[in-house]
Amino acid sequence: xxxxxxxxxxxxxxxxxxxxxxxxxxxxxxxxxxxxxxxxxxxxxxxxxxxxxxxxxxxxxxxxxxxxxxxxxxxxxxxxxxxxxxxxxxxxxxxxxxxxxxxxxxxxxxxxxxxxxxxxxxxxxxxxxxxxxxxxxxxxxxxxxxxxxxxxxxxxxxxxxxxxxxxxxxxxxxxxxxxxxxxxxxxxxxxxxxxxxxxxxxxxxxxxxxxxxxxxxxxxxxxxxxxxxxxxxxxxxxxxxxxxxxxxxxxxxxxxxxxxxxxxxxxxxxxxxxxxxxxxxxxxxxxxxxxxxxxxxxxxxxxxxxxxxxxxxxxxxxxxxxxxxxxxxxxxxxx
Amino acid sequence: xxxxxxxxxxxxxxxxxxxxxxxxxxxxxxxxxxxxxxxxxxxxxxxxxxxxxxxxxxxxxxxxxxxxxxxxxxxxxxxxxxxxxxxxxxxxxxxxxxxxxxxxxxxxxxxxxxxxxxxxxxxxxxxxxxxxxxxxxxxxxxxxxxxxxxxxxxxxxxxxxxxxxxxxxxxxxxxxxxxxxxxxxxxxxxxxxxxxxxxxxxxxxxxxxxxxxxxxxxxxxxxxxxxxxxxxxxxxxxxxxxxxxxxxxxxxxxxxxxxxxxxxxxxxxxxxxxxxxxxxxxxxxxxxxxxxxx
Numbered sequence: 001x002x003x004x005x006x007x008x009x010x011x012x013x014x015x016x017x018x019x020x021x022x023x024x025x026x027x028x029x030x031x032x033x034x035x036x037x038x039x040x041x042x043x044x045x046x047x048x049x050x051x052x053x054x055x056x057x058x059x060x061x062x063x064x065x066x067x068x069x070x071x072x073x074x075x076x077x078x079x080x081x082x083x084x085x086x087x088x089x090x091x092x093x094x095x096x097x098x099x100x101x102x103x104x105x106x107x108x109x110x111x112x113x114x115x116x117x118x119x120x121x122x123x124x125x126x127x128x129x130x131x132x133x134x135x136x137x138x139x140x141x142x143x144x145x146x147x148x149x150x151x152x153x154x155x156x157x158x159x160x161x162x163x164x165x166x167x168x169x170x171x172x173x174x175x176x177x178x179x180x181x182x183x184x185x186x187x188x189x190x191x192x193x194x195x196x197x198x199x200x201x202x203x204x205x206x207x208x209x210x211x212x213x214x215x216x217x218x219x220x221x222x223x224x225x226x227x228x229x230x231x232x233x234x235x236x237x238x239x240x241x242x243x244x245x246x247x248x249x250x251x252x253x254x255x256x257x258x259x260x261x262x263x264x265x266x267x268x269x270x271x272x273x274x275x276x277x278x279x280x281x282x283x284x285x286x287x288x289x290x291x292x293x294x295x296x297x298x299x300x301x302x303x304x305x306x307x308x309x310x311x312x313x314x315x316x317x318x319x320x321x322x323x324x325x326x327x328x329x330x331x332x333x334x335x
Numbered sequence: 336x337x338x339x340x341x342x343x344x345x346x347x348x349x350x351x352x353x354x355x356x357x358x359x360x361x362x363x364x365x366x367x368x369x370x371x372x373x374x375x376x377x378x379x380x381x382x383x384x385x386x387x388x389x390x391x392x393x394x395x396x397x398x399x400x401x402x403x404x405x406x407x408x409x410x411x412x413x414x415x416x417x418x419x420x421x422x423x424x425x426x427x428x429x430x431x432x433x434x435x436x437x438x439x440x441x442x443x444x445x446x447x448x449x450x451x452x453x454x455x456x457x458x459x460x461x462x463x464x465x466x467x468x469x470x471x472x473x474x475x476x477x478x479x480x481x482x483x484x485x486x487x488x489x490x491x492x493x494x495x496x497x498x499x500x501x502x503x504x505x506x507x508x509x510x511x512x513x514x515x516x517x518x519x520x521x522x523x524x525x526x527x528x529x530x531x532x533x534x535x536x537x538x539x540x541x542x543x544x545x546x547x548x549x550x551x552x553x554x555x556x557x558x559x560x561x562x563x564x565x566x567x568x569x570x571x572x573x574x575x576x577x578x579x580x581x582x583x584x585x586x587x588x589x590x591x592x593x594x595x596x597x598x599x600x601x602x603x604x605x606x607x608x609x610x611x612x613x614x615x616x617x618x619x620x621x622x623x624x625x626x627x628x629x
Contacts, residue, residue, distance in 0.1 A: 016462075023466050031470070031478055149608040151559050153566050154601040157585050165592050172589075262471070266563055284477045284569060296471045303469035 010312075017308050024300045025080075029073050032293040088291040090282065095294045099276065106268070106275035109191065110261040113198035117260065118253055121203055125210025130237065132215060144204035152201040152263055156270040159193045173272040190273075197267045202260055210249060217241040247317040254310035258303045364613045371610035374603070378424035387415035389422040389576055398588075401595055408595040411587045412573075416595065420603055423576035427558055427604070430492045430577070434557035437496025439503055439550050443542075446507025447534045457508075464501065472498045472560075476569055491570050495560045503549045510542040551615035555608050562604055578604045 079085075085095040128137045147155075164172035170193050176186055217223065218241060226236050265277030272278060276295065283291040377384050386406065387393075397413035399405060407416035449460045476494050514520060514537075523533050558578075564570030565579030573580055581600040588596035 020462070020466050023463075024469060027467065028470055031475070034478065145612065146605075146609060149555075149612055150605055151562055151601075151608075153563055154582065154597075154604070157582075157589070157597050157601070160589060161592075161594060161597060165589060266567065269567060280471075281567060281569075287477070292477065299471050300466075300469040304466065307465065307469075 013308055013312060017304060020304045020308075021301055024304065025077070025297050026073060028293055028296050028300065029076060030069060032289050032296075033069060033072070085294050086290045088283070088288055090286050090288045090291070095291050098291065099279070099294065099298070102275050102279050105273065106261065106264060106277060109194055109198065109268070109273065109275060110264045112191070113195055113202075113264065114253075114257060114260050116195070116199055117202050117206060120199070121206035122210060122249070124203070124207040126214065126237065126242070128207070128211040129214035129218070130233075132218075141208075144208060147200050148204040148208075150200070152197060153266045153270055155200055156194070156197040156267050159197055160270070163193060174274070194264070194267050194271045194273055197271075198260065198264055201263055201267075202256070206249075206252070206256070209252065210245065213245040213248060214241050217244050247314060250317070251310040251313045254306050254313055257306045258299065261302065262299060364610075364617050367610045367613050370606065371614065374424065374607055374610070375428060377421050378428055381418075381421035381425055384421045385418035387418045389414060389418040390574070391415075398591060398593055398596075400593070407599045408593070410581065410596050411584050411591075411593075414576075416581070416599055419576050419581055420578075420600060423578055423581055423600070424603065424607075426488060426571070426575070426577040427561060427579065428607075430488055430495070430561045431554045431558040433489070433492035434495040434499065434561075435550060435553045437493065438500035438553055438557075439546075441497065441500040442503025442549075443507050443534070443539065443546070445500065446504040447511050447538055448530070449504070450508040450511030451530075461508075464504070468498070468501050476564060486569075486571055487575070488571070491561055491564065492557075495557045495564075499553060499556055499560070503546060503553065506546055506549050507542055510545055511538055514538060514541055548615050548618050551611060551618065555611045555615070558604070558611075559608060 083096060087093060088095050088098050091098050124140070128140055131137045160172045163170050171190050172193070174190060176190060214237065218237075222240065223236055226240060264275070265280060267273075268275045268277030269281045276298075280292065280295045282288070283295065391414065393409060393413040393415070395413070396405065396409050398411050399409050401408040405415050405417065407420065409415055410419070445460075445464070449457050452460065472494070475498060479490055479494050520533060520537055523537055528536070561570060561577065562579030562582065565577055566582045566585075568583055571577050571580045573583060578600050582597065582604075585597045588594075
């Protein structure tokens with residue numbers, strides 16, 4: 001297969017990305033317009049209820065609510081591209097403003113959680129594969145299977161019950177102590193429990209995958225060859241096996257990024273941590289459709305972006321997948 | 336012929352039994368299966384197990400710790416937790432099963448359709464579903480509730496089912512791609528067999544083994560999803576008892592430090608999830624049976 005030039009390749013991916021976002025936003029727009037509720041309210045808040053019929057008429061025409069849905073979508077898209085997503089019904093402010101305030105908190109929780117999961121899973125997976133079938137491996141596998149079955153919200157509840165209610169070591173909610181000094185130490189103390197919940201919920205899934213992939217590699221012939229050549233176990237595992245496992249792991253991590261960020265939603269809610277998750281939950285409870293719609297589009301974009309990044313990682317780092325159909329063809333020919 | 340020659344220096348192989356004798360229960364999750372069967376029968380025969388009326392609000396004994404009358408204590412509304420566990424477990428299990436039935440049916444139909452189509456159509460279909468599935472479930476849930484009115488068992492199963500079929504769909508698609516060019520499928524097509532005929536008669540029997548694991552994992556995920564939704568107050572309401580909606584009282588329970596409201600329903604949920612998971616895992620082929628070269 002002739003390698004296409006980099007620019008063409010990334011251009012194609014970018015086009016795919018833009019097209020996907022376009023479709024996604026259209027779908028979400030139509031879904032949320034189907035929901036009962038007055039769209040006027042989501043733009044003007046309570047003010048909409050006090051409008052006279054003439055004002056209503058004028059407002060509806062101004063917002064284009066008298067048009068058909070596709071036309072409305074185009075108008076919405078035009079405004080959205082200029083950064084105007086309307087106002088939140090509950091907060092009576094611009095949606096972008098409300099989200100902007102909370103975004104940082106979620107990124108901190110999800111980002112630190114993601115990095116820790118990434119590193120710890122790698123270390124744990126290699127350790128377990130190294131000591132395959134030893135006591136440590138079996139104990140870790142058992143504990144891991146149990147933790148991966150615990151629903152995240154229940155894990156959070158347990159953590160609060162044990163460490164905040166009974167041992168009184170750590171605070172149970174918020175990002176800062178109310179009325180306290182907003183310093184770093186306070187912040188970290190508030191982060192520990194939610195972070196633990198995030199990590200515990202995901203860690204074993206990835207660690208177990210690494211473990212199994214390395215064990216699969218360890219059964220390959222090249223390992224036997226390297227062994228007979230006299231290479232050390234450490235250099236075989238770290239230099240040879242890991243290198244074969246890494247592309248799969250990286251692309252898996254890319255796909256799982258939105259999963260981990262999304263998983264923080266319910267944890268944020270339990271800890272009343274002021275992030276996107278709590279916001280989405282509130283908007284769902286109070287039927288703040290406009291806010292919910294923007295949040296949905298945002299998380300949808302993250303999903304699409306991450307899956308395209310995963311594809312790029314796969315295709316650039318692992319030539320086997322890029323030429324996949326060629327490999328299949330040769331197999332057919334050999335048969 | 337053989338007896339006439341004797342190979343010099345041949346070492347006759349000693350007779351060794353090839354496999355160690357294993358008892359029938361070794362390597363099988365017997366204990367967990369029994370536990371699961373106990374929980375499931377307990378839940379579906381809850382009328383026989385319950386000691387109290389699960390929906391009765393006993394205002395004299397609200398929030399009391401486990402004692403002889405209320406085996407697992409009562410919740411903040413004065414309901415007996417022991418009875419609620421079995422009564423609500425039935426709801427949770429039914430949701431898990433119905434949701435999985437929906438997602439399995441969708442997954443198999445989609446996977447077979449996508450797998451038997453020409454390459455470019457297949458790619459387009461996969462892309463489209465990827466986009467559709469990046470619509471967050473939260474929005475769908477809220478919308479469906481707004482349309483259907485109050486959430487009930489069926490609507491929750493429906494929501495969980497239509498958001499969870501992708502994993503099955505992908506596995507089926509890969510399997511069908513491998514089977515699509517087999518002679519018997521082509522023969523059936525030549526004789527005028529329709530899509531659903533081929534799917535039911537020829538493809539499904541071949542993919543059952545690989546899909547079974549995904550189906551069982553789907554049951555687990557559906558039960559998990561239900562509990563999370565109900566816990567948040569977006570799924571079943573508090574009056575409709577399930578393990579998730581029982582846990583939705585836990586925010587109040589945290590304030591009074593009544594651990595039994597959180598711990599007991601959650602443990603039942605966890606044990607069920609674990610049993611289902613290990614059942615699924617034991618169904619899966621053991622991949623690492625070769626010896627390590629390290």
